[in-house]
Amino acid sequence: MDNDNPHSLDRYHRQMLLPGFGEQGQKRLAASTALIIGCGALGTVAANMLARAGVGHLIIVDRDFIELTNLQRQVLFDERDVADSLPKAEAARRKIAQINSQVRVTPVIEDVNHTNIERLAATGEYGRADIIVDGLDNFETRFLANEVAVKHGIPYVYGGAVGTVGMSYAILPHTEHGDSPWEKAGRATPCLRCIFEQAPPPGMNPTCDTAGVLGPLVSIVANYEVVEALKILLGHYDAVNPALLSIDTWANTTRRLKVARAYEVGECTCCKKRSFEWIEGRYSAGTTTLCGRDAVQLSATGENRLNFEQIADRLRAHGEVKLNNFMLRAQITDVNEPFELTLFNDGRAIIKGTKQPARARGIYAKYIGA
Amino acid sequence: MSAITVQIPTALRSQADGQESLQIEGDSVRQVLSNVCQQYPDLGKRLFKSDNEINRFINLYLNDEDIRFLDQLDTQVKPGDELAIVPAIAGG
Numbered sequence A: 001m002d003n004d005n006p007h008s009l010d011r012y013h014r015q016m017l018l019p020g021f022g023e024q025g026q027k028r029l030a031a032s033t034a035l036i037i038g039c040g041a042l043g044t045v046a047a048n049m050l051a052r053a054g055v056g057h058l059i060i061v062d063r064d065f066i067e068l069t070n071l072q073r074q075v076l077f078d079e080r081d082v083a084d085s086l087p088k089a090e091a092a093r094r095k096i097a098q099i100n101s102q103v104r105v106t107p108v109i110e111d112v113n114h115t116n117i118e119r120l121a122a123t124g125e126y127g128r129a130d131i132i133v134d135g136l137d138n139f140e141t142r143f144l145a146n147e148v149a150v151k152h153g154i155p156y157v158y159g160g161a162v163g164t165v166g167m168s169y170a171i172l173p174h175t176e177h178g179d180s181p182w183e184k185a186g187r188a189t190p191c192l193r194c195i196f197e198q199a200p201p202p203g204m205n206p207t208c209d210t211a212g213v214l215g216p217l218v219s220i221v222a223n224y225e226v227v228e229a230l231k232i233l234l235g236h237y238d239a240v241n242p243a244l245l246s247i248d249t250w251a252n253t254t255r256r257l258k259v260a261r262a263y264e265v266g267e268c269t270c271c272k273k274r275s276f277e278w279i280e281g282r283y284s285a286g287t288t289t290l291c292g293r294d295a296v297q298l299s300a301t302g303e304n305r306l307n308f309e310q311i312a313d314r315l316r317a318h319g320e321v322k323l324n325n326f327m328l329r330a331q332i333t334d335v336n337e338p339f340e341l342t343l344f345n346d347g348r349a350i351i352k353g354t355k356q357p358a359r360a361r362g363i364y365a366k367y368i369g370a
Numbered sequence B: 001m002s003a004i005t006v007q008i009p010t011a012l013r014s015q016a017d018g019q020e021s022l023q024i025e026g027d028s029v030r031q032v033l034s035n036v037c038q039q040y041p042d043l044g045k046r047l048f049k050s051d052n053e054i055n056r057f058i059n060l061y062l063n064d065e066d067i068r069f070l071d072q073l074d075t076q077v078k079p080g081d082e083l084a085i086v087p088a089i090a091g092g
């Protein structure tokens, strides 16, 4: 085995034996870029397997930092990462460097929203991704990812999981000129919006904090995403599952929901009318109540990098302050209520201890300044 | 009249006395759902936006086919059919 040659394909031997892979396929994977949006339960499993499979460049975007309760299912992280208060994207980069040094990981510690998603997926410094892999925990950002996929002609693999149930579905989007390789192969599929016209409203579905989530379930769902991603990156569009997969790991049911006619029969605003409302920011909000936590996120306020030292000095009067290159975290007692304020250097903040956006904005304004 | 199986998603089971599935009579999807609403009014409120319209974040699959691509609510059903209520799954 040739472990020293950085370009050696030896490590992929068992994979290259598979139909559809071979040396050519392996080289094709090495030349591919996958954008993984969200690096939580689904995202860590997907990033782990894509890295081991030898996908050459992984762009991993996540706004969050690692907590102890993540370790039950988020396979790239460990107790040391919790102690170091690492952002998920950076911890993923470090772990993958040890798993497969042939893979380049670009960690991006940002909240994905309408202002940056096109840059991350298609028009920015990372170039155009070959695939978008869903590691998200909310439908708003999924509709954004779906629109970017359709607008820029990038395949997108959806996955969702809560409790013991999950879904996965591969989108080979209808493009503006209909000239993508999957359209030429007659394999375009309806987009996510063809299938789910609207995002479920808050409170409609159980969330991670009300229903919990089964570790193996997220691994199953994310690995279905990875299987479809590999088929797509290898150009095996005929092998892509055209159905929406729906799994209940506790009730022992697996459904292949037939959605193929959704594009022809439906009137999709996204892939049929090519109107990109989410990218235009028509539905964006400045605050997000975070799934699974008693916390609210405030969007970045501007382009200016924050001066952590200065802010830390001010906040020490109110309680314990910890900081590293990526974030500042302060324990604050406000009107006899404890809060944990985490600031990222793009100005974004997570206020823990409340679910009310207005209360969170108040804390931010009071201790950081609007 | 014939009974079909209506699969209730986890998210809505508390509105159906915790049941995973229901046996409901009817000749069409509309009739079946109207009987569901009568027996489980809270569940009905989560499914329907108005009397004639299902909330757009919920899909209905009859034997794994989306009823939007059959005859919508007028799709005919026969004994043994399975109607699955499928909301989008947001977590992850």
Ligand SMILES: [Zn+2]
Residues within 6 Å of the ligand: A190, A191, A192, A193, A194, A195, A268, A269, A270, A271, A272
């Ligand atoms: Zn569409």
